[in-house]
Amino acid sequence: MNDIINEINRLKKEKNAVILAHNYQIPEIQDIADFVGDSLGLSQQAAKTDADVIVFCGVHFMAETASIISPDKKVLIPDPEAGCSLASTIDAEQLIAWKKEHPGAVVVSYVNTTAEVKAESDYCVTSSNAVKVVESIPKEKKILFLPDRFLGMYVSAVTGRNMEIWNGACHVHEKIGDINFDDARAKHPNAEFLIHPECGCSTSCMLKSQLYFDCKNIHIFSTEGMINYVKESDADEFVIATEVGILHRLKKIKPQSNYFPVSDESVCEYMKMITLEKLYESLLHEKYEVKVPEEIAQKARIPIDRMLSIV
Structure with missing residues (x-):
């Protein structure tokens, strides 16, 4: 394991590459990445990086977005089959x-x-x-x-x-809508509940909270919003309603707290396709480049730039 990590770090310096990883990536990928974040944060990093090569450890649309934002960079995805059901x-x-x-x-x-x-x-x-x-x-x-x-x-x-x-809908987040929150509340009565707005339960909880329970400890956040909330919170127990990959980063940020996924089955198989071995091979051979055709990229850059200007 150490050998491949050392080789990835060597290649990164040699090729002036930056590794971006989404919050849902496996722990080993998050640990070796230069930046870990949500879609917005990683887009911002892709827009301002001085690297010649961007290795995007996420899913295909994220690498496409990086290619659109940084057309002069070489954007790689370690596994081109890492798609997105949504x-x-x-x-x-x-x-x-x-x-x-x-x-x-x-x-x-x-x-x-x-x-x-x-x-x-x-x-x-x-x-x-x-x-x-x-x-x-x-x-x-x-x-x-x-x-x-x-x-x-x-x-x-x-x-x-x-x-x-x-x-x-995202197939992972949609399934979270079937979770019985009364049961989760009974198991973790003192926990803060952090829910991603893609979840099938988010709107129901917000609009029909009385069907579930008192929503005073429920917060609807993006993944980066969850990270920031945990950093500032005095709570020591959190129930997380999103893809389980984020738990690794949360534990690193505040290891003294306890984190529980609403469902252990909230796993995106596409996000888990990228491994250290695939990252190494992609960086070594600069393979699986994602390049959006310029005609499409020019049109797509307009709504993306508008997104990046409103934060």
Whole structure:
């Protein structure tokens, strides 16, 4: 293990490379990365890096976003099969048809989409800034929000905006909606509950909290929002409703606290596809480059730049 870590670090220096890892990556990848974060944070790092090579340890749409933001960099993904169930719920043709049904509407696309979908959008958002982006759009404008219906319902509820919402979902977060929170509350009565807005339970908890329990200890956050909350919280017990990969980072930040996933089965198999061996091979041979065609990249850069300007 130490040998491959040493080789990755050597290659990184030799090639002037930076390793970006999402919060859902396996612990070994998070530990060797230069930056670990959510989609927004990693996009910001990709935009400002001085590295010649960006190795994106995440899923394919994230590497595409880095390629769009930094067209002069070589962007690598250690496993090109690392896709996203949410991103696959809509393609550019479907979006174009939807736009024709709602002429003049503003298209707000979650960053969990393909480059082609971004190119047909007006704004991109992440779970960190979706509310702020929607609030920045004139109230008289109709909004088409895609593809995650749970994040869309959450944003609509917080902002009070009447939005058309695409019927997509992350297969991991959607399953969390089936969790019995009464049971979780009984097991951890003193815990803070941190819930990702992509979860099937997020809107129900926020709008119909009395169906579950007193929501005073429930907080809806992006993954980076969870990180920041734990840093500042005095609590010593947290129940986490998102992909379990984030627990590794939380434990590193505040090891004296206890962390419990709402479900041990909240695992994204795509996020777990990248290993140290694949990272090493990708960096060694500079293989699996992700390069968005310039015509698409130019159009997609507009909504991404708007996203990055609203934080």
